[in-house]
Amino acid sequence: MTGGEFALIEAIRARLGRHSDRVLRALGDDAAVVKVDGLVVTSVDAFVEGVHFRLATTSLRDLGHKCLAASLSDLAAVGAEPGEAYLAVGLPTSVAEREVLELIEGAEALAEDLGVTICGGDLSASHELFVAVTVTGHASSEDEIVGRDGCRSGDLVGVTGRLGGAGAGLVLLERKEHGLPVEVGARLLERQRRPRPRLEAGMALARTGVHAMIDLSDGVASDALRMAEESGVELVLELERLPLDEGVETVAEIVGMRPADLAASAGEDYELLFTASPDAHEKIETASDDAGAPVTWIGEVRRGSGVRLLDERGVQRSLRGWDHLDSRTATDRGRRGQASR
Amino acid sequence: MTGGEFALIEAIRARLGRHSDRVLRALGDDAAVVKVDGLVVTSVDAFVEGVHFRLATTSLRDLGHKCLAASLSDLAAVGAEPGEAYLAVGLPTSVAEREVLELIEGAEALAEDLGVTICGGDLSASHELFVAVTVTGHASSEDEIVGRDGCRSGDLVGVTGRLGGAGAGLVLLERKEHGLPVEVGARLLERQRRPRPRLEAGMALARTGVHAMIDLSDGVASDALRMAEESGVELVLELERLPLDEGVETVAEIVGMRPADLAASAGEDYELLFTASPDAHEKIETASDDAGAPVTWIGEVRRGSGVRLLDERGVQRSLRGWDHLDSRTATDRGRRGQASR
Numbered sequence: 001m002t003g004g005e006f007a008l009i010e011a012i013r014a015r016l017g018r019h020s021d022r023v024l025r026a027l028g029d030d031a032a033v034v035k036v037d038g039l040v041v042t043s044v045d046a047f048v049e050g051v052h053f054r055l056a057t058t059s060l061r062d063l064g065h066k067c068l069a070a071s072l073s074d075l076a077a078v079g080a081e082p083g084e085a086y087l088a089v090g091l092p093t094s095v096a097e098r099e100v101l102e103l104i105e106g107a108e109a110l111a112e113d114l115g116v117t118i119c120g121g122d123l124s125a126s127h128e129l130f131v132a133v134t135v136t137g138h139a140s141s142e143d144e145i146v147g148r149d150g151c152r153s154g155d156l157v158g159v160t161g162r163l164g165g166a167g168a169g170l171v172l173l174e175r176k177e178h179g180l181p182v183e184v185g186a187r188l189l190e191r192q193r194r195p196r197p198r199l200e201a202g203m204a205l206a207r208t209g210v211h212a213m214i215d216l217s218d219g220v221a222s223d224a225l226r227m228a229e230e231s232g233v234e235l236v237l238e239l240e241r242l243p244l245d246e247g248v249e250t251v252a253e254i255v256g257m258r259p260a261d262l263a264a265s266a267g268e269d270y271e272l273l274f275t276a277s278p279d280a281h282e283k284i285e286t287a288s289d290d291a292g293a294p295v296t297w298i299g300e301v302r303r304g305s306g307v308r309l310l311d312e313r314g315v316q317r318s319l320r321g322w323d324h325l326d327s328r329t330a331t332d333r334g335r336r337g338q339a340s341r
Numbered sequence: 342m343t344g345g346e347f348a349l350i351e352a353i354r355a356r357l358g359r360h361s362d363r364v365l366r367a368l369g370d371d372a373a374v375v376k377v378d379g380l381v382v383t384s385v386d387a388f389v390e391g392v393h394f395r396l397a398t399t400s401l402r403d404l405g406h407k408c409l410a411a412s413l414s415d416l417a418a419v420g421a422e423p424g425e426a427y428l429a430v431g432l433p434t435s436v437a438e439r440e441v442l443e444l445i446e447g448a449e450a451l452a453e454d455l456g457v458t459i460c461g462g463d464l465s466a467s468h469e470l471f472v473a474v475t476v477t478g479h480a481s482s483e484d485e486i487v488g489r490d491g492c493r494s495g496d497l498v499g500v501t502g503r504l505g506g507a508g509a510g511l512v513l514l515e516r517k518e519h520g521l522p523v524e525v526g527a528r529l530l531e532r533q534r535r536p537r538p539r540l541e542a543g544m545a546l547a548r549t550g551v552h553a554m555i556d557l558s559d560g561v562a563s564d565a566l567r568m569a570e571e572s573g574v575e576l577v578l579e580l581e582r583l584p585l586d587e588g589v590e591t592v593a594e595i596v597g598m599r600p601a602d603l604a605a606s607a608g609e610d611y612e613l614l615f616t617a618s619p620d621a622h623e624k625i626e627t628a629s630d631d632a633g634a635p636v637t638w639i640g641e642v643r644r645g646s647g648v649r650l651l652d653e654r655g656v657q658r659s660l661r662g663w664d665h666l667d668s669r670t671a672t673d674r675g676r677r678g679q680a681s682r
Binding site for chain 1: 418
């Protein structure tokens with residue numbers, strides 16, 4: 001490491017703090033060292049220019065925030081306490097060093113806020129910008145951890161917060177005229193650009209005994225299917241019960257979609273979808289209210305397979321969320337570029 | 342996740358095994374869960390097409406092996422016991438699903454051999470192939486871990502194994518006529534394509550009390566400089582003492598370099614460079630012999646800063662290793678493409 005790489009890494013180091021006693025070594029050695037007594041929970045996500053984000057509509061600072069937020073959301077989904085993060089960044093020459101530092105600053109601001117330490121990473125030349133994020137979380141025992149595979153027939157299906165905001169925000173990124181009140185539009189853009197992972201709610205729900213949980217990265221339509229597949233059950237969801245973010249109806253009208261369809265297929269809301277025994281519903285509502293993430297019940301688990309999305313007349317809708325590999329073709333053709341995330 | 346992505350991930354899962362009891366959950370959930378009592382050591386590395394490898398001269402199977410090997414080498418450098426690995430892969434449409442599986446198989450074969458479990462990862466569309474690897478290792482206490490920053494004035498500088506083989510192999514990738522015996526050429530190519538991380542030697546050296554250690558990924562010239570910078574000392578190395586791989590002299594002649602210069606600047610040997618008190622030299626030689634990685638002493642640590650590389654007449658040579666960010670420009674200009682790794 002000489003010259004440019006060394007100087008940039010020094011500038012990055014200067015921007016990163018240590019936000020827990022658990023971290024014994026970070027940045028500078030071949031590896032970071034973290035003290036653990038219990039379980040380490042690890043998740044890896046890659047974010048690629050033209051697939052997950054477009055530089056034309058994303059600041060590097062927001063990108064740093066969002067990549068880390070989306071990754072931490074996977075820890076929320078299993079109920080782990082957030083711990084450390086590692087960033088591997090591929091840098092095209094079109095990205096200035098100042099912008100790289102903005103990306104780091106955006107991630108660090110969120111990390112500090114959540115008590116997460118960015119412990120290390122890697123920088124490489126590349127032709128397109130990518131950010132691969134590894135996050136680690138912690139738990140004392142397996143009882144505190146929830147998987148995707150625990151749905152039981154007869155469970156209720158719940159979701160935290162409100163849906164469709166991030167998808168509506170994505171539309172607004174490219175469309176200045178929308179007829180929404182300024183503050184509503186701003187909130188939708190904020191949900192798209194700077195999502196907040198539901199870490200506290202995830203821990204609360206896991207400890208309250210939900211049977212299975214997943215975070216909504218690709219949309220209810222896709223993510224519910226994953227949970228159904230992993231659990232070997234059918235999820236039946238009523239679209240009219242989806243809790244919509246303010247402004248989603250207006251944006252859905254602009255793009256000619258039903259509001260619930262937008263909310264179910266757009267993704268990136270990073271709310272939590274889970275199933276639990278009907279007996280537990282009050283306990284769960286209290287726990288998630290306390291964590292600032294009120295629950296809405298949107299369906300139930302049945303024997304069978306797959307997901308049924310029913311409209312207000314009980315008619316099945318066919319919706320799908322985001323497939324990051326199918327988008328290879330889509331991106332190459334320039335289709336769905338707008339919807340890339 | 343639907344269709345293509347889901348099917349590919351299922352095929353990947355079917356190829357991966359669990360190689361330690363420590364791994365409680367892997368693949369399929371939002372996050373993997375690993376039981377730990379002590380320290381977790383984590384390192385992240387990104388490998389990018391056109392920067393770190395060229396698809397024209399690399400099979401996907403070898404690429405999978407090499408990316409994992411290079412990442413695990415960072416664990417060897419701190420003396421950690423290897424544990425788990427996570428792969429985030431960016432896939433251009435030019436890479437067939439069969440090739441993706443070969444990449445996974447190449448990584449899994451090495452992982453199984455070393456008792457490492459590939460616990461998770463991510464797949465994304467991209468325009469260029471990249472592989473971001475996160476590896477975790479384990480140690481009981483900080484005493485077992487070595488950093489880059491512990492060099493002390495008066496220390497001897499040692500290196501495991503032989504150098505220059507991977508760099509010479511890189512030359513042979515593009516040059517079929519070389520005048521080397523077949524088996525010598527094959528060994529050099531193997532060092533380039535399928536390096537073995539010095540995990541056992543790293544643990545042995547760390548436990549024998551070396552003061553600082555780093556793995557040779559970018560070449561002695563660069564990696565010694567990192568150790569000197571982190572420790573606030575000067576490393577004085579004698580190039581004639583570098584232990585050369587068989588065939589390096591011949592290849593150096595082909596490309597018009599001094600053999601030691603090739604060995605010091607080419608990198609990718611993944612041997613271990615370390616410093617230790619002169620009193621410890623016998624103990625260290627025994628420990629590394631037992632780990633199958635004999636040590637050569639190549640210099641000493643002095644007060645000061647930087648690295649001095651002396652030739653056989655005591656004249657200082659100016660050499661540099663690989664800078665992954667400077668290569669942005671180089672790659673764009675088509676220069677150094679051959680040397681890309």
